[in-house]
Amino acid sequence: MPELPEVETVRRGLEPVMQGARFETVEARRGDLRWPLPADFAARLEGHTVTGLGRRAKYLTVDLSSGEVLLMHLGMSGSFRVWQEKSGDGGARKPGRYHHERPQHATHDHVVFHMSNGAHIAFNDPRRFGSMKLVARDQLDQEPLLRALGPEPLGNAFDAAMLARACRGKKTSLKAALSDQRVVAGLGNIYVCEALWRARLSPKRRASTIAARAGEPNERARALVDGIRDVLNDAIAAGGSSLRDHKRTDGGLGLFQHQFAVYDREAMRCQRRGCGGTIKRIVQTGRSTFFCPVCQR
DNA sequence: ACTACTCCCTGCCAGC
DNA sequence: TGCTGGCAGGGAGTAG
Numbered sequence: 001m002p003e004l005p006e007v008e009t010v011r012r013g014l015e016p017v018m019q020g021a022r023f024e025t026v027e028a029r030r031g032d033l034r035w036p037l038p039a040d041f042a043a044r045l046e047g048h049t050v051t052g053l054g055r056r057a058k059y060l061t062v063d064l065s066s067g068e069v070l071l072m073h074l075g076m077s078g079s080f081r082v083w084q085e086k087s088g089d090g091g092a093r094k095p096g097r098y099h100h101e102r103p104q105h106a107t108h109d110h111v112v113f114h115m116s117n118g119a120h121i122a123f124n125d126p127r128r129f130g131s132m133k134l135v136a137r138d139q140l141d142q143e144p145l146l147r148a149l150g151p152e153p154l155g156n157a158f159d160a161a162m163l164a165r166a167c168r169g170k171k172t173s174l175k176a177a178l179s180d181q182r183v184v185a186g187l188g189n190i191y192v193c194e195a196l197w198r199a200r201l202s203p204k205r206r207a208s209t210i211a212a213r214a215g216e217p218n219e220r221a222r223a224l225v226d227g228i229r230d231v232l233n234d235a236i237a238a239g240g241s242s243l244r245d246h247k248r249t250d251g252g253l254g255l256f257q258h259q260f261a262v263y264d265r266e267a268m269r270c271q272r273r274g275c276g277g278t279i280k281r282i283v284q285t286g287r288s289t290f291f292c293p294v295c296q297r
Numbered sequence: 298a299c300t301a302c303t304c305c306c307t308g309c310c311a312g313c
Numbered sequence: 314t315g316c317t318g319g320c321a322g323g324g325a326g327t328a329g
Contacts, residue, residue: 300328300329301327301328301329302327302329303325303328304324304325304326304327305324305325305326308320308321309319310318310319310320311318312316312319313315313316313317313318
């Protein structure tokens with residue numbers, strides 16, 4: 001599920017229940033995620049307060065009063081579910097109370113946060129490609145997982161000149177280049193396909209062809225930047241896309257899948273006015289690509 | 298330095 | 314109904 005718009009939707013869902021709250025208890029029910037959770041994972045969270053909730057590419061960053069940052073990635077199938085402790089009983093919290101108040105753990109709830117404000121937050125991830133890691137905030141710019149990431153596509157630093165420079169000399173396809181988190185950070189299979197459709201560019205086109213010889217951006221690079229920005233903004237506004245499962249922290253569904261122009265629309269008519277083409281599915285670097293061979297050149 | 302490919306893991310669906 | 318193969322929103326590691 002989770003590309004940049006989905007992760008941003010999750011961030012916005014977690015912010016009101018995590019910001020300013022303290023980790024009261026942390027359950028590491030399964031530590032064998034993408035990487036093993038450290039043995040002291042829970043201990044390094046418990047008692048500390050969340051001072052900020054951010055996002056870098058597809059990573060969520062939780063700033064802690066301890067001086068550490070909790071880095072979380074949803075992988076392919078990760079999601080968060082939030083529920084609130086029932087109020088009542090005068091509001092005084094007693095240890096162990098949640099046992100009676102939270103729903104039964106769902107299958108694949110690997111980590112559960114119990115917050116001081118009564119919020120319970122479960123990380124569920126069937127495939128366990130997701131990850132959590134604690135790093136010192138002052139070491140964050142040395143963090144290997146973040147170091148090589150390219151620019152944020154919705155940030156000021158991302159523009160046609162930067163994208164052209166990153167693609168200059170690249171022999172690989174535009175699809176592969178845009179999927180490469182070092183070129184631009186946060187796109188995945190869906191939004192790469194959608195952005196290329198918006199820019200009318202073929203996913204098979206050589207990445208280097210969005211730059212002139214000197215590395216200057218051309219019209220294609222500008223169209224691509226616009227396509228990327230627009231599709232991400234539209235998707236965030238729709239709460240992201242929900243394909244096979246729920247994604248928002250409240251259990252609700254994102255709605256952007258209803259606005260897909262090409263993704264998962266093989267054999268359907270191209271929606272571009274006056275195009276009349278048929279959406280095709282091909283496989284590039286082991287993953288499905290959807291595009292219109294008529295209007296995407 | 299690039300590029301392409303494999304693998305990690307579980308669930309679901311189409312086809313037999 | 315049940316099995317099998319293929320596929321799924323990601324990305325690290327390795328081999329050319």
